[in-house]
Amino acid sequence: MEKKDFLHDFLQTYKDNRDLNDDLHEKLLEKNNLADWTGLLKERSQKMRFIYGETEEMLATIRDYLDEILTDNDAEMLFDVIMDLYYCGYDDFEVMSTIANKLISYYEMRNDLDHRVFLYHLMGFETTEFYSRTMGDAGLGVAIDYYQRVISLRAHYVEVSDPRIRRCFFTAYSNLIAPLTEICPFLQDSVYDYYYAVMDLFNNPAVQTLDGDKPFLPLVMAKINEDILYSEAYVDNLKERQRGQFIKIAEQAKRELDLGRREDPSGAVMRAYHKARILAGRMKVREVVEEQISLITDDLRFPNYSDPENEDRELDVFFNYHDTGISILKYLKDSEFTPAERREYLERFFNKVTHVHQTAPYHFFTSRLNSASAEWFKAVEPFMESLEEKRNYLSKIIISRQPITYLHSLMVVQIAQAITNIYLWTNPEEFIGILGCKDIDEVKKKSEEIKKYVCDCGMLHDIGKCLITDVINQQWRRLCGEEQDLIRLHPEKGLMLVNEDPQFAPYFDVIVGHHKYYDGKGGYPVAFDNTKSPIKIIIDIITIADSIDAATDVYCRNYARGKSFQELLQELTERAGTRYHPGIVKLLNDNTGLQSHLEYITGEGRIETYFAAFREIISL
Numbered sequence: 001m002e003k004k005d006f007l008h009d010f011l012q013t014y015k016d017n018r019d020l021n022d023d024l025h026e027k028l029l030e031k032n033n034l035a036d037w038t039g040l041l042k043e044r045s046q047k048m049r050f051i052y053g054e055t056e057e058m059l060a061t062i063r064d065y066l067d068e069i070l071t072d073n074d075a076e077m078l079f080d081v082i083m084d085l086y087y088c089g090y091d092d093f094e095v096m097s098t099i100a101n102k103l104i105s106y107y108e109m110r111n112d113l114d115h116r117v118f119l120y121h122l123m124g125f126e127t128t129e130f131y132s133r134t135m136g137d138a139g140l141g142v143a144i145d146y147y148q149r150v151i152s153l154r155a156h157y158v159e160v161s162d163p164r165i166r167r168c169f170f171t172a173y174s175n176l177i178a179p180l181t182e183i184c185p186f187l188q189d190s191v192y193d194y195y196y197a198v199m200d201l202f203n204n205p206a207v208q209t210l211d212g213d214k215p216f217l218p219l220v221m222a223k224i225n226e227d228i229l230y231s232e233a234y235v236d237n238l239k240e241r242q243r244g245q246f247i248k249i250a251e252q253a254k255r256e257l258d259l260g261r262r263e264d265p266s267g268a269v270m271r272a273y274h275k276a277r278i279l280a281g282r283m284k285v286r287e288v289v290e291e292q293i294s295l296i297t298d299d300l301r302f303p304n305y306s307d308p309e310n311e312d313r314e315l316d317v318f319f320n321y322h323d324t325g326i327s328i329l330k331y332l333k334d335s336e337f338t339p340a341e342r343r344e345y346l347e348r349f350f351n352k353v354t355h356v357h358q359t360a361p362y363h364f365f366t367s368r369l370n371s372a373s374a375e376w377f378k379a380v381e382p383f384m385e386s387l388e389e390k391r392n393y394l395s396k397i398i399i400s401r402q403p404i405t406y407l408h409s410l411m412v413v414q415i416a417q418a419i420t421n422i423y424l425w426t427n428p429e430e431f432i433g434i435l436g437c438k439d440i441d442e443v444k445k446k447s448e449e450i451k452k453y454v455c456d457c458g459m460l461h462d463i464g465k466c467l468i469t470d471v472i473n474q475q476w477r478r479l480c481g482e483e484q485d486l487i488r489l490h491p492e493k494g495l496m497l498v499n500e501d502p503q504f505a506p507y508f509d510v511i512v513g514h515h516k517y518y519d520g521k522g523g524y525p526v527a528f529d530n531t532k533s534p535i536k537i538i539i540d541i542i543t544i545a546d547s548i549d550a551a552t553d554v555y556c557r558n559y560a561r562g563k564s565f566q567e568l569l570q571e572l573t574e575r576a577g578t579r580y581h582p583g584i585v586k587l588l589n590d591n592t593g594l595q596s597h598l599e600y601i602t603g604e605g606r607i608e609t610y611f612a613a614f615r616e617i618i619s620l
């Protein structure tokens, strides 16, 4: 096939497969009946397996093209492919960066200004999206570097022939100001430098002559004027001169709001203004808390999630609730409030913000809302009293944001419970130390509590996956090395979500250690020594349960064919003593009753478990 035709076919098939993937995933959360739902799971699994293969094959061909020396024609065609993917919103970091990097060196050699600016900008954007969605903050330095390459070319602004590409100079500044500066503390000192530099560019007579009448300019400047207000979040850490600049900008924004010259759908103006008033000594923290609570309870309308025409606007409304809620929680940490007052204030707005979170449909800006729910949990968790309350909240996050992880967790709970039910009686000595048990008698006496503890561990072990859902849901093609590295971060991400709360301490080692090998010599994270954990036996049970579910799952994992229970048992046996706890593997081999129970749980029983999950998903 001609390259041109192949690339055209590739684009179409790639997009169709992505759409199908999103579609099937979204349907899982629609409220239809039980039988349809399991049918859908099966259908999804089959289709995904197919498109996985198809996409892989096409990507391999593209990679072959890229290995060859590019002709001008090839480069133009590939450039069109990524332009198309970018403008249609098919962000796929691996695919786009593979193509873009090849093109960057090609156009750098030819000193082609237009293509370079566009590609640097595109890579800045894709890198930011990828790493901020997957919480791989370390990669953001690369994004900053790409945007800086764009703005380093600003003296050549008028030489860029395509106005869409000239716009990239402004959006590069805009993205550096927020979200990058918000996420990367080392950039914070420069935020007002970027702001005043982009103002200079805007006011430059040559820029005005060329683009003063273009509709993009007021749009992008309005966004920059809003982005800068988000410096409110870290203004306390800045130098005095910068705080002065912030106060000036925030007060100016509020004046424009009062005069009807601007709107404030995301609440950024009000939050910045409140902060500026506190910094200037004109308002007390308590007054701000009162005002922000009344914004949430009296002024804000509920987001209309079912209006596809105005999704961006509704996202603003969502974030007005979310960011105002986070802002109040931050102010409530102030020492002037007593714990009782904090609780009282919290009761006035917490439920409404949480409701806004939990009613957001899955497809609604999935990745941004995933990080928002983790952020919301972290912010409200110190205000929750019981561990039960916190755990319920967390499992609601898993259910609503990451249904596939939820199904997996339910399976792990059951498998771990079945194993513990027997192992606890055959090898009680291994449980000494768990829940404070001093001897075998106490282990037996506390058997029910221990089983309950194992179940809770199973429920929470993969909580870190909620923070990297974008990578996990991306199963229409093979994960690249970097994506696999990110997935391997989920134990540490999970720990980071709860590690400030001592009530979660009993679960720390399972969350961080369930992918380490029994002998401590393999698995991840390398830095965690599971062999020294006081709850090692619990980690070992969860690790085996985790592998049993993963290997026998034919519904949710699209990259591997489910194994039979006997095949799996052989694999566990081969790695007993190194990867898996030999005592538990022996039990699995010896106890035929347990074998058939597990065969049931992972076979027919799987559907029953999914039914239960379905009921919970629709009841949210």
Ligand SMILES: [Fe+2]
Binding pocket: 461, 462, 490, 514, 515
């Ligand atoms: Fe895991």
Ligand SMILES: [Fe+2]
Binding pocket: 408, 412, 461, 462, 546
């Ligand atoms: Fe897991």
